[in-house]
Amino acid sequence: MSDRLLEVRDLATTFATAGGPLPAVGGVSFDLNQNETLGIVGESGSGKTVLSRTIMGLQPRTNVTVSGSARLNGFEVVGASEEAKRGIWGTEVAMVFQDPMTSLNPVMRIGKQIDEVLRVRLGMDKAAAKARAIELLELVGIPSPVERYRAYPGQLSGGMRQRVVIAIALACSPKLLMADEPTTGLDVTIQAQILNLLDRLKSQLQMSVILVTHDLGVVATRTSRIIVMYAGRVVETGSTRDVFQNHRMPYTRALLESSPKVASHSHTRLQAIPGRPPNLMKLTAGCAFAPRCAYATERCHRERPELTAAEGPGHAFACWNPLPTTRGAS
Amino acid sequence: MSDPRTPLLKVRDLSVTFGTKRHPVSAVAGISFDVYEGETLGLVGESGCGKSTTGKAIMRIVEPTGGTVELEGRDITTEKGRALRQLRTRLQMIFQDPISSLNPRRRVKDIVAEPLDCWKSVTGDERERLVQDLLSKVGIDPLVYGNRYARQFSGGQCQRISIARSLAMRPKLLICDEMVSALDVSVQAQILNLLEDLKNEYGLTLLFIAHDLAVVKNVSDRVAVMYLGKICEIGPSDTLYEDPEHPYTKFLLGAALEADVDSPVHGDVLEGEPPSPLNPPSGCRFRTRCPNATEKCASEEPLLQEIAPGHQVACHYPLRTLARR
Amino acid sequence: MSDQLEELTLINRPEKSRPLGLLFWICVGWVGLNIFGAIFANLLPLPDPLFQNYSAINVGPGIHHLLGTDDLGRDIFSRIVFGSRVSLAVGAGAMLIGFGLGAPLGMLAAYRRGRFDAIFTTFMYVLLAFPAIIATIAVLSFWTPRALVKIIVVIGLASVPLVYRVIRTATMGIATKDYVVAARIQGATDTRILFKELLPNVAPIGVSFLLIGIATVITLEGALAFLGLSVNPPTPSWGNMINESRTVLAQNPWLVIFPSLALCLFLLCLNFIGDRLRSHFDVTEVKL
Numbered sequence: 001m002s003d004r005l006l007e008v009r010d011l012a013t014t015f016a017t018a019g020g021p022l023p024a025v026g027g028v029s030f031d032l033n034q035n036e037t038l039g040i041v042g043e044s045g046s047g048k049t050v051l052s053r054t055i056m057g058l059q060p061r062t063n064v065t066v067s068g069s070a071r072l073n074g075f076e077v078v079g080a081s082e083e084a085k086r087g088i089w090g091t092e093v094a095m096v097f098q099d100p101m102t103s104l105n106p107v108m109r110i111g112k113q114i115d116e117v118l119r120v121r122l123g124m125d126k127a128a129a130k131a132r133a134i135e136l137l138e139l140v141g142i143p144s145p146v147e148r149y150r151a152y153p154g155q156l157s158g159g160m161r162q163r164v165v166i167a168i169a170l171a172c173s174p175k176l177l178m179a180d181e182p183t184t185g186l187d188v189t190i191q192a193q194i195l196n197l198l199d200r201l202k203s204q205l206q207m208s209v210i211l212v213t214h215d216l217g218v219v220a221t222r223t224s225r226i227i228v229m230y231a232g233r234v235v236e237t238g239s240t241r242d243v244f245q246n247h248r249m250p251y252t253r254a255l256l257e258s259s260p261k262v263a264s265h266s267h268t269r270l271q272a273i274p275g276r277p278p279n280l281m282k283l284t285a286g287c288a289f290a291p292r293c294a295y296a297t298e299r300c301h302r303e304r305p306e307l308t309a310a311e312g313p314g315h316a317f318a319c320w321n322p323l324p325t326t327r328g329a330s
Numbered sequence: 331m332s333d334p335r336t337p338l339l340k341v342r343d344l345s346v347t348f349g350t351k352r353h354p355v356s357a358v359a360g361i362s363f364d365v366y367e368g369e370t371l372g373l374v375g376e377s378g379c380g381k382s383t384t385g386k387a388i389m390r391i392v393e394p395t396g397g398t399v400e401l402e403g404r405d406i407t408t409e410k411g412r413a414l415r416q417l418r419t420r421l422q423m424i425f426q427d428p429i430s431s432l433n434p435r436r437r438v439k440d441i442v443a444e445p446l447d448c449w450k451s452v453t454g455d456e457r458e459r460l461v462q463d464l465l466s467k468v469g470i471d472p473l474v475y476g477n478r479y480a481r482q483f484s485g486g487q488c489q490r491i492s493i494a495r496s497l498a499m500r501p502k503l504l505i506c507d508e509m510v511s512a513l514d515v516s517v518q519a520q521i522l523n524l525l526e527d528l529k530n531e532y533g534l535t536l537l538f539i540a541h542d543l544a545v546v547k548n549v550s551d552r553v554a555v556m557y558l559g560k561i562c563e564i565g566p567s568d569t570l571y572e573d574p575e576h577p578y579t580k581f582l583l584g585a586a587l588e589a590d591v592d593s594p595v596h597g598d599v600l601e602g603e604p605p606s607p608l609n610p611p612s613g614c615r616f617r618t619r620c621p622n623a624t625e626k627c628a629s630e631e632p633l634l635q636e637i638a639p640g641h642q643v644a645c646h647y648p649l650r651t652l653a654r655r
Numbered sequence: 656m657s658d659q660l661e662e663l664t665l666i667n668r669p670e671k672s673r674p675l676g677l678l679f680w681i682c683v684g685w686v687g688l689n690i691f692g693a694i695f696a697n698l699l700p701l702p703d704p705l706f707q708n709y710s711a712i713n714v715g716p717g718i719h720h721l722l723g724t725d726d727l728g729r730d731i732f733s734r735i736v737f738g739s740r741v742s743l744a745v746g747a748g749a750m751l752i753g754f755g756l757g758a759p760l761g762m763l764a765a766y767r768r769g770r771f772d773a774i775f776t777t778f779m780y781v782l783l784a785f786p787a788i789i790a791t792i793a794v795l796s797f798w799t800p801r802a803l804v805k806i807i808v809v810i811g812l813a814s815v816p817l818v819y820r821v822i823r824t825a826t827m828g829i830a831t832k833d834y835v836v837a838a839r840i841q842g843a844t845d846t847r848i849l850f851k852e853l854l855p856n857v858a859p860i861g862v863s864f865l866l867i868g869i870a871t872v873i874t875l876e877g878a879l880a881f882l883g884l885s886v887n888p889p890t891p892s893w894g895n896m897i898n899e900s901r902t903v904l905a906q907n908p909w910l911v912i913f914p915s916l917a918l919c920l921f922l923l924c925l926n927f928i929g930d931r932l933r934s935h936f937d938v939t940e941v942k943l
Binding site for chain 2: 832833834836837838839840841842843844847851852855856
């Protein structure tokens, strides 16, 4: 397939810690096509953030082992030198982080921060860079961009700062935008604005987007496919509709049912998942979710299920005792 | 007030002003509401709307600059010293950051026993028994974890310990300030269910402050919506969520992200951002972003008025009456 | 990258913190040995540090004199052991005064804030702006005859603003934590909060600063001795010994090497222990 942008195969990231090896990502494979929006969903410690950073080639220089492969538009990220990776950052893939305040330099005018990227990476001259920076600020919906060009990050609200971060990410027209919890910590109304913006930019600029989040609400209407992660592994993947409505892995269902809904009545009892996410340093040979799973059998504790295909296109789940399919029934 | 019950907590014209005399920031600008015995009142709003400050002002963690807060008929705002400390044990608060809520260098059972030790209300074996009871109530095994230090626990467990501590003195009112927003969904559900159970068991009244609309609806009997230091709407949660009367409430609900593929992709997104509380707009504080605003909204501040039993809205043009026209 | 490690370690927190390490315990041992020597110097089988043996002047290290003798035939090893008494007394005594006054004030100011804090902090900052070392030298040159107690008092008082500042800053970071607010709303009195909530969290920071403070004060005593402003000869102190050896440096380099080595090793150990304890006690520091 020629429109394949990203191919991830058996990607694993292990940190060496004082307490022993910490397998943050334990063998993940998936593909991403051009112009596609993929959601990576998981709770804290599920490995979603480490996975996204590993794909970016952003991992600490020491105490970490990465194996497997992540090919971005033909470029193998795993094992690539810092120098080579610098060649793809910005132009092939760019990242939007959760906290806009820490990804912006607080003592530098925002215009300069965008200019710098343009001049260093694209070799633009001063005037062209400024014109392009203002254009970018306008593109991400910052009102009066000419004045804001001279503002410091501290003078902007959280939502505006996140827009600036997106503008910087878009500076070199990346083919893939990796957004790690881009709206966490923002107010609901601002959250909606930012997600709408990402949606608009995606189709306007013909990008692919990976949306990493813990919030199922964020990915429900914004993605075409979803990967659900638990304890460093993919436990279910498929089209957004399949994952939401025809999930087979009990964890996916538990995740969906445990979050309160605006539509349901007050005092509706929530279906909580008992226990808490496992300690990655003490993973057993079985399914990592088994200790919290209502359907777990003896086999689940002994043997880890691999991803098996379900009916839907690209739909797969890792479970020995999957939930019955609702496909075709409704 | 149409409710025949007597309120447990009566807040009248509460205001909190920060900053200097020359540049006052009015975080809470004169709000009034009641919390009835045994109910849960949800307080929602976006960051900077003053919901957390309201909770802290009720506890007198920040000093109110005006208004009164009456708990069972006693005005908290005028109490001092030991009387204030004693009155405060009737109401307790749970904070957003579970890790920072517990002293990392103290043992769990000592943390839970802290209120008891402060007041020397129970000692010795009875203290031990009560602590064990409280810890088991919140799902922490006292024999396994009682002697551990707080720093060894996860966020959800820390929040459980915080709840146990807050219940030690048998308070009437529990103020929950964003108590689940730092937790993962799966843990969040556990804590919300636990809170619901304990509320029934201990006969608690809750003031539940949060930004997450779905969470607030789940726990609340009534909900108050705040915007820029003012309450714009207050009413029974099901009614308020189904038929919001204030335009802001409607936008807020429209922006809430539902974990549902068929939920509409937001058509009406509230544009812009809230104005600075340093320089709030005249009249209605929402008028600068409101699609229905008129000159009247700029000149005259809408007051909270009852439009249905128990449902109050501070708007010159409530949505229902607007639709009728 | 640090945030994701933090997230991971929050969930996969090791149940025990990392051991302090062999080097730490070697340092503790060395410091302990020094303290032991200083306290029991009289009881140890050492030659009199003041006895001048004219038949053995400037002898190198050997069996009779472990580290040799000085230009007056005094045993260097014995003088180093006895000399440590001055250094240790100045270090411990001055820090006792510094912490005794500075730490409670700093904690109280950070917890109470308001006018109390404003007054004390301004006062301390005025003192800090004053060059402490020059002031110490000035006071000690006029306050004669010099005695150990006077040196301790002067250095101790000079360290108060420094201790105040460190403890105040450390306390301020803790006083705003939710658990302090939680203690307040449970009805804890200010005294109770200071001792139960703040002190246990400030103490580790205080202890590591204390060790580094002792090291600094010992260095200062050495410097004062070098200027002839410490205890009067012939009482040995490490600084004194280095000072006296200046004149005979060419003939007998051991004279300067051994006291310097004793001073350096002791300070190195103190600093290392302080630093190691700080990171060990830092519960927020990612333990990877």
